[in-house]
Amino acid sequence: MKKFLNDPKQFVPEFLEGIQLASDGALKYEPKYNLIYRADMPSDSKVSIIQGSGSGHEPAHTMIVGKGMLDAACPGDVFAGPPVDFVVETSKLMNSKMGILHIVNNYTGDRAAFEMGRELCEAEGLRIETLLVNDDVAVKDSTWTVGRRGVAGNFFVIKAVGAASEKGADLDELMRIGNKVVANVRTMGIALSSCTPPTRGTPLFEIAEDEMEVGIGIHGEPGRQRTKLVPATEIVDLLLNAIVPDLPFKDGDEVALMVNGLGGTTIAELYLLYGIAHKKLAAKGIKVFRSYVGEYCTSLEMAGAHISILKVDDEIKDLLLAPADVSIRIF
Amino acid sequence: MKKFLNDPKQFVPEFLEGIQLASDGALKYEPKYNLIYRADMPSDSKVSIIQGSGSGHEPAHTMIVGKGMLDAACPGDVFAGPPVDFVVETSKLMNSKMGILHIVNNYTGDRAAFEMGRELCEAEGLRIETLLVNDDVAVKDSTWTVGRRGVAGNFFVIKAVGAASEKGADLDELMRIGNKVVANVRTMGIALSSCTPPTRGTPLFEIAEDEMEVGIGIHGEPGRQRTKLVPATEIVDLLLNAIVPDLPFKDGDEVALMVNGLGGTTIAELYLLYGIAHKKLAAKGIKVFRSYVGEYCTSLEMAGAHISILKVDDEIKDLLLAPADVSIRIF
Amino acid sequence: MAQASIDDLDLVLMTMAKTIVDNADYFAHLDSIVGDGDFGYSLRNGWEVVLSDYDGFDHSSAGALLKKVGLTLTSKVGGVSGPIWGTAFLRGGVAAGDRTELAPEDVIAILRAAITGIMARGGASLGEKTLLDALVPATDSLEAAIGDPALQGDHGAAALQRAADVAVKAAEETKGMLAMRGRAAYTGERSIGSVDAGATAIGVILQAISAAWREKHGK
Amino acid sequence: MAQASIDDLDLVLMTMAKTIVDNADYFAHLDSIVGDGDFGYSLRNGWEVVLSDYDGFDHSSAGALLKKVGLTLTSKVGGVSGPIWGTAFLRGGVAAGDRTELAPEDVIAILRAAITGIMARGGASLGEKTLLDALVPATDSLEAAIGDPALQGDHGAAALQRAADVAVKAAEETKGMLAMRGRAAYTGERSIGSVDAGATAIGVILQAISAAWREKHGK
Numbered sequence A, B: 001m002k003k004f005l006n007d008p009k010q011f012v013p014e015f016l017e018g019i020q021l022a023s024d025g026a027l028k029y030e031p032k033y034n035l036i037y038r039a040d041m042p043s044d045s046k047v048s049i050i051q052g053s054g055s056g057h058e059p060a061h062t063m064i065v066g067k068g069m070l071d072a073a074c075p076g077d078v079f080a081g082p083p084v085d086f087v088v089e090t091s092k093l094m095n096s097k098m099g100i101l102h103i104v105n106n107y108t109g110d111r112a113a114f115e116m117g118r119e120l121c122e123a124e125g126l127r128i129e130t131l132l133v134n135d136d137v138a139v140k141d142s143t144w145t146v147g148r149r150g151v152a153g154n155f156f157v158i159k160a161v162g163a164a165s166e167k168g169a170d171l172d173e174l175m176r177i178g179n180k181v182v183a184n185v186r187t188m189g190i191a192l193s194s195c196t197p198p199t200r201g202t203p204l205f206e207i208a209e210d211e212m213e214v215g216i217g218i219h220g221e222p223g224r225q226r227t228k229l230v231p232a233t234e235i236v237d238l239l240l241n242a243i244v245p246d247l248p249f250k251d252g253d254e255v256a257l258m259v260n261g262l263g264g265t266t267i268a269e270l271y272l273l274y275g276i277a278h279k280k281l282a283a284k285g286i287k288v289f290r291s292y293v294g295e296y297c298t299s300l301e302m303a304g305a306h307i308s309i310l311k312v313d314d315e316i317k318d319l320l321l322a323p324a325d326v327s328i329r330i331f
Numbered sequence C, D: 001m002a003q004a005s006i007d008d009l010d011l012v013l014m015t016m017a018k019t020i021v022d023n024a025d026y027f028a029h030l031d032s033i034v035g036d037g038d039f040g041y042s043l044r045n046g047w048e049v050v051l052s053d054y055d056g057f058d059h060s061s062a063g064a065l066l067k068k069v070g071l072t073l074t075s076k077v078g079g080v081s082g083p084i085w086g087t088a089f090l091r092g093g094v095a096a097g098d099r100t101e102l103a104p105e106d107v108i109a110i111l112r113a114a115i116t117g118i119m120a121r122g123g124a125s126l127g128e129k130t131l132l133d134a135l136v137p138a139t140d141s142l143e144a145a146i147g148d149p150a151l152q153g154d155h156g157a158a159a160l161q162r163a164a165d166v167a168v169k170a171a172e173e174t175k176g177m178l179a180m181r182g183r184a185a186y187t188g189e190r191s192i193g194s195v196d197a198g199a200t201a202i203g204v205i206l207q208a209i210s211a212a213w214r215e216k217h218g219k
């Protein structure tokens, strides 16, 4: 394993401390619950927006805590949802008269922790709603009761409800907006390499020089299929052919188009994929309203990418364009 | 080689087209010279700021073309400075009554191309000044007439002169500011892995599981030394011990602190390094004015990082904080 | 089979804890084949705390002890395993109540309560390739042993060994199953052909408990 | 040695172009040891264009032809090699002027002009581990051959072969040198022990030219 690390078990606490120190006072850090939160929150004039989820997906979710995005994030270890305690203590600390919104990616572990946490908090009088994100079209079979996973589309959900919340939206309104985004976003990914969780120290899976993993999640769990590596244009076809008919996205639609890097892929390659996808959508009469190219939700240093498409209307457009201020910025 | 690619020779043109398409009209693309430039430039009320350099360092330099940063970038192939023609044609196309600023990283190839290009342009009446960036303290021996390389500190130079230029600064003023930043910025890096240029198809060098390359450049050229991989805290010590005494940075100084990822290192690890460096500087009485954590100047998908420190005064602070608007943004 | 004291419960819980900590890499490896490779480490995060804090736990009754273990797991274990294992011990603790001696029937009632809790929390049924596929048949085997004259007279050691063997065999049989729960479910058909990490862990843990039990009580 | 015609110059330039295109991977590999691995590909970018557009170049004089090659390299080759090789051919072209026949002395004058151009452009001297360390001794050898009776009578084939052998040997000797120029210089002491990519390329190219020359003119 070649990483910038001290004790692998301290990986999460150490990078969280780095986030806090880099924030120039904008963020606070509570090591007991892996908790990063806005120094100016909670406030009784704003719903508190919280995400848990596992670590290893950075910048999601700890680095998108900030004005117009999350108010707090309390991740578990790498690829493990947070223990129930983290959810409970974070919710209590972030409690607001306007209530709390839990944004939960649809994984059994995350759901169970947030369900138990919510029960415990509600018993103490907190008001909580839960927004489930499940944008991954790679998970096809509807007879599986676990349902689709939440992947890169999570960013759009947070961006939209975060912006609405800054404008004073109440909990019901945030649920309406969040569910609208969830209903209109679809994602699918491809991995070219594996990744190595620090505690484990070895790659999660082996993959040959000429292979790719189709329909990858974000935890190193295998995708639906392993095939030969094909040229970038064919990869974009493969992803769009799964994503576009699913909603479906149609001639005349306006969309936000994201090419999300999984961690080990260069941003040049992401722009190369973006260019191909943009032109293919244009050929179908689907117009890109705004581009999102970079790392939004990673699997450690895995090489690979997700394409994520969100159908936008005027309300969603405004929310996407609204300002936001988080740790990850280049200036 | 596992990359999102079509024909490797088309790697640069294809990702440049992606940048243009993602820009929603803000950027134009001229394939003949690998040229990405601001759609609203040139203008006779602003000096045109141009960088060439090789590809493979994305987001530098093509993805930081935009308001408040570069006006144009005309990179060569991966790790090869641009042919002289690119420099000449780009300069002509971007010509402004206020003149042209070439920002050149101190490599023989880049310098030679920009020198020849400048001669040819000046013969046609263009007014050009050249700002040399050479922040890499890994290059120690002053008897080597090639001098220090320009690496991640280049970002600060562009940010400062870009901001000043938006405010109307003339060419002499930009040279003064740019040289002040160059005089106050120092950088050094470590690589944990090699990288694979698309045309080549195999890694540039081999490096064992327990080794690191100290004082790496940004082109996959080896560093000064290969040693055993050590914990993150020791790596930060090693880098700071080379950087801090070099300027020197002193008790009471205020600085911008950058942890630049070389491409394959997770942003979580970069924040982990940041946290350690921030605390070590604080212990020396050096105060971080602003943090910069992420990928600024990469070597394709190489795992590794640079630490870059810029001593700031009020003028530089204002320029760093001024707004800028480039392709790489997350919102 | 025979009565179990708080002392016996200590033995069982400490054996579990040590087995889980010692096998964390192995369990995580099993989870990496069609899962995300964290299972053993997640469990270890909780059981390490059980191990180090155990002496300070409330030992006044079996219920108090089990509930404290459940709370510890709930607060320290992430992923699916935190809620699943936490709920199992909390529910088991409720079933045990303030007893300080457990009859064989009490042990079965505790296990059944844990199983019901797991099913309620995770929504899984038998045959969906989870730890239930080892835990339920092992519990069935233990229950059957209560009335089996051939398995008496050694303080339950033979019954426990049989249940542990049943668990190992059942875990092995998860190989043929299609995962319907947890992350492995996302891989569809590809989940067939490898054992479930949770079920295998149950087998390993029960074997360790059986060995420790025989050491203490066996003749 | 003998006169060289435009036809001979065509042979030399086409042989160079093909040799560079064919050896792009090899030359790039050499540059990867203490450099950045682009040398062969950068050169190929320019020489591929020379190859494909050569028939359309102005063939009216040696100077016109060499300058056009220089311009093509300048506009297509990136990195150090573009300015270095471009300048070499441009300066060589100026030295050749409007000649259509080149005496041995003219060839030497062209090479010397190219060398001076390279030194001016890149600032390198002999012994700093660059292509000069092969090109200069090879030129010296060729110049010495002009007055050497033993090397006459085969239209310069023997003289050329000796110069090519000198280049290969000199390139081999760059192994012991410390790189003072280009990217390899950043590696300091580590540059010792591997040959310079540019010098090696000069050896390979001269061997190919010598073989082609012997094929055409040798007896």
Ligand SMILES: Nc1ncnc2c1ncn2[C@@H]1O[C@H](COP(=O)(O)OP(=O)(O)O)[C@@H](O)[C@H]1O
Residues within 6 Å of the ligand: A079, A080, A081, A108, A109, A110, C031, C035, C036, C037, C038, C039, C040, C042, C078, C079, C080, C081, C082, C084, C118, C122, C123, C124, C129, C130, C131, C132, C181, C182, C183, C184, C196, C197, C198, C199
């Ligand atoms: N819904 C469920 N109900 C019961 N057990 C489950 C369920 N989902 C998964 N498991 C068990 O949990 C194990 C994986 O645990 P863990 O790695 O902690 O989960 P994850 O990484 O998916 O959050 C599986 O091997 C399986 O035995």
Ligand SMILES: Nc1ncnc2c1ncn2[C@@H]1O[C@H](COP(=O)(O)OP(=O)(O)O)[C@@H](O)[C@H]1O
Residues within 6 Å of the ligand: B079, B080, B081, B108, B109, B110, D031, D035, D036, D037, D038, D039, D040, D042, D078, D079, D080, D081, D082, D084, D118, D121, D122, D123, D124, D129, D130, D131, D132, D181, D182, D183, D184, D196, D197, D198, D199
């Ligand atoms: N200053 C210089 N003068 C002459 N030749 C040089 C100089 N620097 C490098 N070279 C030659 O160029 C070769 C490398 O060329 P290239 O890979 O194109 O350069 P880079 O990648 O450094 O821009 C070296 O092997 C050496 O022979």
Ligand SMILES: [Mg+2]
Residues within 6 Å of the ligand: A054, A079, A080, A081, A109, A219, C036, C038, C039, C079, C080
């Ligand atoms: Mg997990």
Ligand SMILES: [Mg+2]
Residues within 6 Å of the ligand: B079, B080, B081, B109, B219, D036, D038, D039, D079, D080
């Ligand atoms: Mg180069």
Ligand SMILES: [Mg+2]
Residues within 6 Å of the ligand: C031, C035, C036, C037, C038, C039, C079, C183
């Ligand atoms: Mg798991």
Ligand SMILES: [Mg+2]
Residues within 6 Å of the ligand: D031, D035, D036, D037, D038, D039, D079, D183
């Ligand atoms: Mg090179």
